[in-house]
Amino acid sequence: MNDPAEGNGRRVLVVEDDRSLRALLKDALTDEGLDVGGAASAEEAMAFLAEEPVDLVLTDLRLPGADGLELLRWLRGRKSPPAVLLVTAFGTIDQAVEALKEGADDFLTKPLDLDHLAVRVARILENRRLRQEVARYREALEGDDFHGMVGRSPPMVALFRDLAQVGRGQGPVLIQGESGVGKELAARAVHEEGPRADGPFLAVNCAGVPAALLESEFFGHVKGAFSGATRARPGLFQEASGGTLLLDEIGEMPLKLQAKLLRVLQEGAVRPVGKDRPTKVDVRVVAATNQDLREAMDAGRFRADLFYRLETFRMVVPPLRERGEDLELLAARFIRRHAARLGRTPPRSGSEFLDALRRYPFPGNVRELDNALERAVTFAEGSTLEPRHLPARILEAEADRQRIQGGGRGESRETGGGSQEPSGSDSPGAARTGNPPGGPHVPLAALFPGEKLPSLRELEHSYVRLVLERTGGNKRKAAGLLGISRRTLYRRLEDGTPEGG
Structure with a gap:
């Protein structure tokens, strides 16, 4: 047999x-x-x-x-x-x-x-x-491990299903998502779900290879093809033959190489540097990016024909802030893993610790959560994780959030407002009046006493500017507090200029 x-x-x-x-x-x-x-x-x-x-x-x-x-x-x-x-x-x-x-x-x-x-x-x-x-779909629905990816939120269950279906195909795949969401894990899932699972899986960061070596790295070269080429060397496409090649950060690939990649996808052959005849390869290409490739295409940085070739199977890995209960699921896994590496019993997550995690938007997504929990487990002295064990940026974001939500109440206290209730969610005044934690409810009508109301676009632009002022112009902090990526923040600032302003 x-x-x-x-x-x-x-x-x-x-x-x-x-x-x-x-x-x-x-x-x-x-x-x-x-x-x-x-x-x-x-x-x-x-x-x-x-x-x-x-x-x-x-x-x-x-x-x-x-x-x-x-x-x-x-x-x-x-x-x-x-x-x-x-x-x-x-x-x-x-x-x-x-x-x-x-x-x-x-x-x-x-x-x-x-x-x-x-x-x-x-x-x-x-x-x-x-x-x-x-059975595989049921595992995904129950939140079990799906090729190293963890999640039971609706966006992730849908992603697991799509990855399993796309894995059965042979065409190129485009995986998009913010930095740190797990695009390489998604690419591995495509590989392991398909007929190439027993073949090699290779990954290359297109932004990490010097421009002068890109063609040789991808397609190989013959002996004497250029100075220093003392022997023939196969490229990544030959090494991945029979399996899958992940081209990470595909948006950083130079236009000249994009044209050659398109030819490989169309012809199933590569031409090593210094060789006249093409060499057949059998590779499934998975491309990953955190960029908007349509925007790059419109700006002339990415070939339209390559984009449409890659977009046949397009997957989007959702950011952590859109995954709801997955945060606690991931946190529990990371805590167990880091505790095991340190040879200790996994510490318990205190309620304040979990609250701090839930409120932080994690612009760096799953990777940032993993790194934050590695630090927390390392610095935890006892059996319970507390907010003070988290990285400073998370604590700073929490302090900024409380400052912004608190408005000017701190000044009132300092200038003798004796009847002012203490700020925060434990305020008895907040409990009596039904105010939300972190600040009193202000009716929108009080903000706009005149007849002329601002447009939603103007209101959004003004609020973004306010958050920037409160964070001292720190765009990373502002984006974190707004729950958006820095790229989206820049776009809001560019597109949000009020009409006539």
Whole structure:
């Protein structure tokens, strides 16, 4: 029998003590494109299956020694058991029905019709494939690990489903998302869900390779192609042949190389530097970026033809701030992992610690959360994590948030406003009047006493400017407090100029 990985869900073991019938069944199923092995007894089959998994066991019910029913029971007790198709004589149909109750998928009676056998085997294998696919989706819905990605929020469940579906294809994939959301993990999921899972997965950062070496790095070179090329070297496309190549930060790729990448995607061949003839490659390309490629395309920094070629399968990994309950799920995992590396019991997350995490927008997304929790676990002295264990930027953002929400109440206290209630969510005044934590509710009408009301665009622009003033012009802090990326902040500042202003 061939390597199980080569069968791709179509591996069958025939268990039959009659040598000539066993050979006939093996030949018939091999002709159907299946990967088929054989065993003469249940004991021989058990020894075989202990070493090499299969997708379907086709077994006679009557065998020397342990019979087909005992083999079925042994298979049901194994992890990820194969499907079972029983072959029985007319006089043992009652036993076959009993076997169905114990988990067999189907049974056939002798004498066998080989065409009918092929149809039943194909149907069982397809049903098994569908059950496995449903199981993967169920794991995603329950928040289990999906190729290293963790989440049970609706955006992530939808992403897991899309990654599994796209993984079955062969065309190029474009993965977009902010920095730190997990685009490489998404690319690996595409690779591991597809037919190339046993092939190589290589990743290269397009912004991290010197411009002079880009072509050689991607496509390879022959000996003497340029100064210092003392030997021939395969490029990333050749090394990833049979697998997947992730081109991270594709938006940073020079236009000249973009044209050559497009040719590779169209022709399935590369031309190493210094070589006249192209070399065939079999690679699935996954591109990732945190840029708006349409904007780059409009600005002339990215080729339109390459963009439309990559956009066939486009995935967007959501930012952490849009993933709701996933933050606590991720936090628990990161805390366990960092505690294990330090050889200590994972500390408990205090309520104030979790509140600080929930309020911070994490512009650096999952990567920033991971780094923050690594620091917190390292600096925690006791068994409980507290806000003071978090990085200074998170504490500063929390202080800024409270200052902005508090407005000018601090000045009133200092200038003798004796009736002023203390600020914060524990204020008894806030509890009596129904004010939200962090500041009193001000009716919008009080902000605009005149008849002329500002447009939403003007109001947004003014608020962004206010936050910038309160943060001393620090755009990183302002973006964090507004819950948007710095790129979006710049766009708000550019596009938000009031009309006539």
